[in-house]
Amino acid sequence: MTVTGEKKRSWMIDTTPLRVVTFRRMWIGNGASYFGFQFTSVAVPVQMFAITRSPFWVGLLGLAGLVPLLIFGLWGGAVADVVDRRRLLLFSSALTWVVTLGLLAQAALGVRSPHLLLALTAVQAVGFAISSPARQSIIPRIVPTGMVPAANTLNYTTTTAGGVLGPLAAGLIMGIWSTGTGVTVAYAVDALLFTVTYWATWRLPAIPPIEPDDSGEKPTAGLHGIVVGLKFLVTQPVLLLSFGVDLIAMVFAMPRALFPAVAEERFGGGAAVGWLFSAIAIGSVLGGLTSGWIGRVRRQGVALVAAVVAWGLAIGLSGLAHQLWLMILLLAVAGAADLVSAVYRQSIMQTFAPDRLRGRLQGVFTVVVAGGPRLGDLRAGGTANVTGVGASWVGGGFVAAGLALVLAAAFPALIRYRPAQQPEEKH
Template sequence: MRSLTADTRPLAVAHFRRLWTANIITVVGAQLTVVAVPAQIYAETGSSAYVGLTGIFGLVPLVVFGLWGGALADHFDRRSLLLVTTSGLIGTSTLFWLQAALGSSNVWLLLGLFSVQQAFFAINQPTRSAVLPKLLPDELLPAANSLNMTVFQAGAIAGPLVAGALIPVLGFSWLYLLDSLCLLATMWAVLRLPPLPVEGASGRPPGLRSVIEGIGYLRGHPVLMMSFLVDIIAMVFGMPRALFPQIAHESFAGPSEGGIVFALLFAGIPAGAVLGGIFSGWVSRVDAQGKAVVWCIVVWGLAMVGFGLAIGLADHADGAGGAARLLLVLAVLMLVIGGAADMASAAFRTSILQASAADAVRGRLQGIFIVVVAGGPRIADVAHGATAAMVGTAVAAAGGGVLVVVLTAAAAVAIPVFWRYRLERPAR
C-alpha cells in the first residue's frame, strides 16, 4: 500500500510541509468565497446574467495578471512577492466581509472586489509554483505537485459543501471573514521561507517586453511548448462540463434547476483527481515523463468517449428507470477516471515545466500555465455548448474525447522529443 499511496517524501522538507499544510486550510477558505460571491450576487439581483458576469470579471484579470505576474516573479525576490500577494488576498477577503457586514447591495462593488482578488491570485500562483524547484530536488517535484493538486481538488469538493451548509446559518459576511482568517495560515508559512532571489534575472523592468520574452522562450524549447499544447488539446476538446446541466435534466430526468444528478456530474472529475492524488505513489517512480503525459491524456480522452457513450445510451432509456441509474453510475465513473488521469498528467506537466525551465523564466512560464489552465476549460464551455446544440450532448462529449486521442497522438508524432523526454535523476 505504501508504494501505491501518495509519495509524502516532500513533506520531510520543512518549508514545503508548512506551505502544504497551510494550503489545506486556505483552499477551503478560498472556496467559501468562490461560492459566496455568486450566491450573494444572485441574492441581491435575482439575475443569473449578473452571476454570469463573474466569468468575465474573473477571467480577464486572471489572464492579464497571470502573464504579468509571471514576469514579476522573474524579477523580484519571490518570497517578498508572495508576502505582498498574500496580503492582497487577505485584504480583499476582508473587504468582502466588510461590504457584507454593512449590508451593501452594490453588485458592481462585489464584481470589482472579485476582479482585484483574482488579480492577486493570478500573481500569487505562478510565484508559488516557481519556488518549488528551489525548495525540493527535481525527483520530488511530481510527488509535491500531486500533493498540492490533491489538496486543491479536495477543497473544490469540500468548500462548496461547507459553504452551502453555512450560508443559511451564518450569512455571507462570516464566510468572507473565515476566508480572511484561513489565509493567515499561508502568511505564516510564507514568513518562514528564506529569501528566494531569481537566479540569472535580466534586471529589465517586468513589462510587456519581459512577458513576450517568456513566451518566446518556448520556441527554443519544444518539450515545454508541447506540455502546453497537449493541455490545451485535453481541455478545449475534452472538457464537457458545460453540458452537465442539460445532461442531468434531459438524459437523467433531473430537475432543470439542478439536483443530485447535476451535483454528481460536477463532482466526478474533482473526485477522480482526489483519488488519483491519494494513490499517486507511482508518479515519483516514473522517469519517462513525456510518455506518461501522453498516455494520461489519452486515458482522459477515452474516458470522455466512454462518458459520451453512456449519455447516448441514457438518452434512449427511461430517464428515471433502473437502466438509467446504472448508466449514470457509468457516466460518473468515466468522469472519475478522467479526473484521475488529468491529475497525473498535470503533476507530470508541472514538474517538467519546473525542472526544465531556467530559473529566470520559471515565473513567466508558470504565468502562461495559469492562463492555459484557466482559459482552456472556458473555451471548452463555448465549443461544447455550440456543438451540443447541433449534434446533441452525447456526440459532443464522445466526439471531443476522440479528438483528444487523435490530436494528442498526432502531436506526439510531430514533436518526438517530448515523447522521449525523461527525468534525469542524480547519480547515487
C-alpha cells in the first residue's frame, strides 16, 4: 500500500463497525428514521409560523418537547436497564409512529390549532425520550469497546446526512406546494419511511439486561433506580462538565426557532427554509466523512471544548450574514464542530458507564442532548420577541463560545481528560 493510500484511509470515516451485522441493521434503521423525521422537524415549525406568524409560538414547540424529555428521558433510561432493550424500542417506536400519523391527519383536515401542534409535539417527545436511551445503550453491547467511537461517528454521520437531504427535500416541497399541502406531504413522507425503521428494529436480536455484578445493585425502573444512576453521575466531573458545555452550546446558540422568520424576511421564503434547516447537517456530514482522525486524539476533553467554542463562534457569525450562501457556509462550519463534540460526548459517556448503569446515564444524556436544543428554541424565540431576530441569533452564538471557555477554565477536569485505556504509541 502506498503512503498516500494510508494517509487517505487514516482521514476517511472508519466503517469497520458495519462488518457487525447487528450494528449494520440498526444503523440502517437509524438512518431511515432520522431522514424521515427531518420532514416533520421542518413541517411543524413552518406550520406553526404559518398559523401564528410568531417566532415565540415556534419557540414554544421547544418547551412542549422539553417537559416530556425531562420526565420520560430519565424513566426511559431506568427501564432500559431492566427490560429487553429491543422490546422497549419496538414500543416507543410504535408510539412515535402514531404521533406522526396524528400530525398527518390534522394537516390533511386543515386543522389550524397551535395548541394541537404543541400537544402532538409533546407526545412525540415522550416516544423519543423512551427510545433514545435504549437505542444508544445497545451500541456497546453489539460492537467491541474499541469500535464505539467509530460506531458513534457512523451513526452521527448517517443521521446528519438525513438531516441534509430531509430538510432540503422538505424545503423543495414547501416551494412547490402551498404551506397547507406542503406540510401534509412532509408528514406523509415521514410516516412512510418509519416503516423501514420499524422493520429494522424488529430484526434486532433480543438484548436483555446483564445480570447484576459484584456491586450488589440490582437495576430497577423506579425512582430508586434513577437515583442510583444520578449518584454515579455526580461522582464523575468529566461527565458533568461534558453535559454542561453541551447545554451551553444548545441553549444559547441554537437558532433553529428563528429559521422560518429569517428565511421569509431575508430570503423571501420558499426553499430557503429547507437550506437553513439543512446547513448544520451538511457540515456534520462533511465532518463525519473526514473523521478518521477522531479516534486518534488523546486530549479528547480539549477537543470537545474547542469544538463547542467553534460552534458558538460560527453560529454568531452566521447570524450576521445576509447572503444565503454565506449563512449556509457558516452554519455548515458549526455543524462540523457539532459532529466532533457529539462523538466525544457520546463516547465518553458510554465508556465511563458500566452496562448496569448505561441506560440510566444514557437517559440523562438524552435529557441534556435533546432537551438543550428545545430550551434553545424557547430562548431564541423569546429573545427574538424582545431584541429582534438578528440580535437573538448573533448574541446567543458569541455568548455560548465565551461561557464554554469560562466553564472549562474554572473546572479543568474536562480539558485534562484523556481516554482511560489509550494504547501507547509505538515508535
